[in-house]
Amino acid sequence: MSERNHPTTAWGRDVIIIAAALVIVGVLLTGVALLLGVLPALAQEAPSTYLPIIVRPAATPTATPIVPPVNDNEYVVLGWNDLGMHCYNRDFQDLAVLPPYNNLWAQVIRRGDPPQIITNTVTVEYAFPDNTYSAGKSNFWQYDQQLFGVDLPLNVGLTGKGMAGEMDAAATHFTAEGIPLTEFTDSNPSQADPFQLAQVVVRLPDGSEVARSTVVAPVSTEMRCDNCHYDGGVEGIRTGRIETNILTLHDKENADEYPAGHQGRLMDRRPVLCAECHASNALGAPGVAGLPNLSRAMHKKHAGKVPNSTAGCYNCHPGPSTKCLRDVMSSQFNMGCTDCHGDMRTVANNPRPWLNEPRCDNCHRDPKYAQNNALFRLSTGHGGVYCEGCHDSTHAIAPSSQGRDAIKFVELQGHGGPIDTCTVCHVTAPAGSSPHDTP
Numbered sequence: 001m002s003e004r005n006h007p008t009t010a011w012g013r014d015v016i017i018i019a020a021a022l023v024i025v026g027v028l029l030t031g032v033a034l035l036l037g038v039l040p041a042l043a044q045e046a047p048s049t050y051l052p053i054i055v056r057p058a059a060t061p062t063a064t065p066i067v068p069p070v071n072d073n074e075y076v077v078l079g080w081n082d083l084g085m086h087c088y089n090r091d092f093q094d095l096a097v098l099p100p101y102n103n104l105w106a107q108v109i110r111r112g113d114p115p116q117i118i119t120n121t122v123t124v125e126y127a128f129p130d131n132t133y134s135a136g137k138s139n140f141w142q143y144d145q146q147l148f149g150v151d152l153p154l155n156v157g158l159t160g161k162g163m164a165g166e167m168d169a170a171a172t173h174f175t176a177e178g179i180p181l182t183e184f185t186d187s188n189p190s191q192a193d194p195f196q197l198a199q200v201v202v203r204l205p206d207g208s209e210v211a212r213s214t215v216v217a218p219v220s221t222e223m224r225c226d227n228c229h230y231d232g233g234v235e236g237i238r239t240g241r242i243e244t245n246i247l248t249l250h251d252k253e254n255a256d257e258y259p260a261g262h263q264g265r266l267m268d269r270r271p272v273l274c275a276e277c278h279a280s281n282a283l284g285a286p287g288v289a290g291l292p293n294l295s296r297a298m299h300k301k302h303a304g305k306v307p308n309s310t311a312g313c314y315n316c317h318p319g320p321s322t323k324c325l326r327d328v329m330s331s332q333f334n335m336g337c338t339d340c341h342g343d344m345r346t347v348a349n350n351p352r353p354w355l356n357e358p359r360c361d362n363c364h365r366d367p368k369y370a371q372n373n374a375l376f377r378l379s380t381g382h383g384g385v386y387c388e389g390c391h392d393s394t395h396a397i398a399p400s401s402q403g404r405d406a407i408k409f410v411e412l413q414g415h416g417g418p419i420d421t422c423t424v425c426h427v428t429a430p431a432g433s434s435p436h437d438t439p
């Protein structure tokens with residue numbers, strides 16, 4: 001248990017967490033290990049309680065697929081996922097931490113001298129060419145009413161977004177929030193593929209296409225609760241499924257403390273949403289006053305049970321196969337989760353989970369890299385462009401070790417990220433070698 005794959009650096013010890021004030025929707029996933037059934041992939045219209053057997057190949061650094069060369073269009077679109085990974089439960093029949101819920105962001109720039117960020121004269125669409133449906137790849141739509149109190153049409157997520165559609169315009173960008181994406185393509189629905197590809201397309205009011213980007217939407221159900229909560233594992237509990245082992249243990253430890261209005265063994269009221277009692281800012285769920293929030297409950301209870309290293313975090317965050325952490329700092333500078341987040345106890349003591357996270361400028365102290373929002377994902381830099389538009393999302397900061405993350409950058413500038421080529425946006429390259437040298 002003392003294994004430390006990623007020794008904490010001086011940078012890591014320096015991390016100061018600063019509170020933010022925005023509601024996010026998010027990421028993490030939960031308690032579901034691989035459910036090894038023996039059923040074939042299910043058809044779109046016939047979701048079933050049983051889920052297909054899946055294969056989860058180990059992630060290896062991949063080459064970037066060949067894409068068309070730099071173009072000379074009048075418009076460019078920068079697209080990205082906000083968090084670097086979104087997780088959801090593999091199976092919803094017993095419990096849920098997070099639903100299928102993915103977010104895409106985009107900024108459209110009209111090239112010129114100077115370039116202009118635009119939102120009101122174009123529309124932006126998203127689609128997943130090889131991932132057009134989710135019902136049958138997930139049994140979420142059988143349990144949506146019991147878990148979230150809404151009976152959603154198949155393949156529609158909690159915010160009303162489907163697997164393709166129009167993004168919503170905000171002041172300086174577009175978003176599609178709550179896409180119910182799964183980790184299974186249509187062409188190979190029995191193989192988990194956590195780096196799904198979206199197409200983001202910009203159109204003028206007459207319908208003509210003026211820009212397009214190929215964006216990774218990362219998604220995984222890889223949680224290795226089964227490493228410990230297997231049949232006969234923790235406290236010898238043996239119910240036949242990982243999820244029911246966990247609920248049985250939870251009832252044993254806490255059933256007499258369940259608050260008014262939430263009484264009854266969890267095993268008797270399945271499926272259970274953990275956030276019914278434990279607050280989660282990922283879901284905007286307030287929980288029951290007096291009980292620990294879900295992040296605190298989980299990280300505190302499991303502190304000392306997993307090593308304080310990336311391998312330790314990968315017991316619950318995806319994961320030894322998925323490798324959601326694929327950024328330049330992990331691949332080229334040997335950094336790991338705890339360098340930025342601290343250890344299990346530090347995470348457990350976060351006063352505002354999801355809203356209070358590490359900042360780039362905790363470590364990169366030159367003022368030209370300063371964030372203008374407490375959260376990296378909401379910060380903008382050069383000319384009002386989002387940091388994530390040029391660098392990609394946290395945990396995937398370019399150059400990423402996952403080749404698909406680079407496709408969009410190669411489409412724009414002929415090589416991987418970050419975006420360093422002035423003429424992606426400016427028609428005439430201004431003087432200067434880095435966008436950080438001009439505010």
Ligand code: HEC
Pocket residue numbers: 030031032223224225226227228229234246249250251253254301302305306315316
């Ligand atoms: C490295 C082993 C390990 C992993 C991985 C693990 N757990 Fe645990 N978990 C434990 C142990 C050991 C306990 C009992 C701790 C105790 O009683 O002190 C426990 C306790 C729990 C409890 C009961 C807490 C209580 O007191 O009510 C829940 C709920 C739980 N785990 C959920 C999960 C979920 C969900 C996952 C996956 C996301 C997970 N665990 C992964 C080892 C693990």
Ligand code: HEC
Pocket residue numbers: 031095096250254257258259262263266272273274275276277278291292296297298300301
């Ligand atoms: C009906 C309300 C309720 C639900 C639903 C619920 N819990 Fe709990 N949980 C509790 C109570 C009450 C405690 C005891 C809290 C305490 O001791 O302060 C607790 C304790 C825990 C602990 C141990 C915390 C600690 O510090 O000892 C973990 C871990 C935990 N819950 C995880 C989960 C997970 C995971 C889920 C979803 C599968 C879940 N809970 C669903 C009420 C609930």
Ligand code: HEC
Pocket residue numbers: 028029030097279280281282294295296298299302306308309312313314315316317337338341342343344347350352353354355356357
């Ligand atoms: C036993 C399972 C488990 C382990 C091990 C674990 N996590 Fe988590 N983590 C969770 C769950 C479950 C959530 C989602 C909580 C919620 O929905 O609010 C979460 C959420 C988080 C969050 C977002 C919420 C917050 O507190 O800001 C961070 C950051 C995080 N984990 C970091 C880590 C790091 C770093 C490690 C390794 C040192 C780690 N986790 C290990 C289960 C785990």
Ligand code: HEC
Pocket residue numbers: 009011012015328329333339340358359360361362363364376391394397398
């Ligand atoms: C815990 C400290 C820490 C945090 C937080 C952090 N970094 Fe780093 N980063 C480093 C270290 C250390 C290096 C290694 C190179 C160096 O010393 O600059 C590095 C390297 C990089 C590099 C590669 C530079 C090169 O020479 O190739 C980029 C890009 C980068 N970080 C961006 C970011 C962004 C964006 C964020 C916020 C999402 C961030 N970093 C957060 C410590 C940190």
Ligand code: HEC
Pocket residue numbers: 026027028082083084085310313314317324325329330335336337338339340341354357358359360374375376377378394395
């Ligand atoms: C280089 C620093 C760095 C490393 C390494 C890192 N994180 Fe993060 N993490 C961040 C930052 C920065 C944020 C906040 C992102 C934002 O504001 O949008 C964050 C946020 C999160 C969140 C909350 C959801 C989100 O994305 O905002 C979770 C969960 C999380 N990290 C888990 C992990 C786990 C697990 C690992 C290791 C596998 C890890 N992180 C490694 C910097 C890091």
Ligand code: HEC
Pocket residue numbers: 360361364369370371372379380381382385386387388389390391418419420434435436437
């Ligand atoms: C227009 C594109 C663009 C935007 C927007 C942008 N960056 Fe950068 N960033 C770059 C490029 C290109 C580099 C590499 C050249 C350099 O270091 O200046 C870089 C380098 C960095 C580094 C690397 C530091 C090192 O050690 O080398 C950090 C940290 C960083 N940016 C943070 C941010 C943050 C935080 C934001 C948002 C507040 C942001 N960037 C916005 C393009 C951008």
Ligand code: HEC
Pocket residue numbers: 109113114115116117382383384385390419420421422423424425426429430431432433434435438
């Ligand atoms: C991702 C798009 C993008 C990239 C790449 C980019 N810029 Fe810009 N730049 C902008 C935007 C947007 C503005 C804001 C224009 C305005 O003020 O309305 C801007 C403004 C500027 C300005 C001030 C206004 C002007 O045009 O004189 C300078 C100087 C500048 N950029 C230099 C650079 C340099 C040098 C590079 C390459 C190292 C670069 N930019 C790369 C988008 C970009």
